[in-house]
Amino acid sequence: MEELYGYVRVSAKDQCEERQLLAMREFGVAEGRIFMDKLSGRDFNRPQYRRLVKKLRPGDVLVVKAIDRLGRSYTEIQEQWRILTKEKHADIVVLDMPLLDTRSKERDLTGTFVADLVLQILCYVAQVERENIRQRQAEGIAAAKARGVRFGREKIPVPERFYPLWEEFCRQEVTARGAARELGVAHSTFLKWGQNAEKRL
Secondary structure, eight states, X not given: OOOEEEEEEESSTTSOOHHHHHHHHHHTOOGXXXXXXXXXXXXXXXXXXXXXXXXOOTTOEEEESSHHHXXXXXXXXXXXXXXXXXXXXXXXXXXXXXXXXXXXTTOSSHHHHHHHHHHHHXXXXXXXXXXXXXXXXXXXXXXXXXXXXXXXXXXXXXXXXXXXXXXXXXXXXXXXXXXXXXXXXXXXXXXXXXXXXXXXX
């Protein structure tokens, strides 16, 4: 007997998964058959997703709220789609995109064919958009640098009080944390200033 499974993913532990869970319940996925990862969609090496794939049997249905909840890399999404539909012989339903539904009432190839075609188009559009974003970012950074914009945090000027404190630190009269606290900086900054001072000597 075919089973209905749901997969939910949020990128960070502080993100809310409630919308996805609600969509699963409304579709009829039982609470015990919803698998959830709180991890990046960078790849498919996620514990709950891997558990879910192992459970899938021919005829089972996997439900996701949106295609990006399955993953972020469209190349990998296509590969997983192939594994799920062609190797595992399971169906996939993407709730936010009805065309991405491999189920077919007539049990012919139409549902799978249309879904595969739509996925290919989505992957192409997503890839082009990613490349455009990268190009726009690179052009923006280059233009900003040409205008003299500096990136990264500004260097904290070394205060005069640092030098006597560094000498005290070298004589083991004060700890790095204690000296840094007195200067109002992180102890790593204090040590970095000290290393630079030593190099100049």
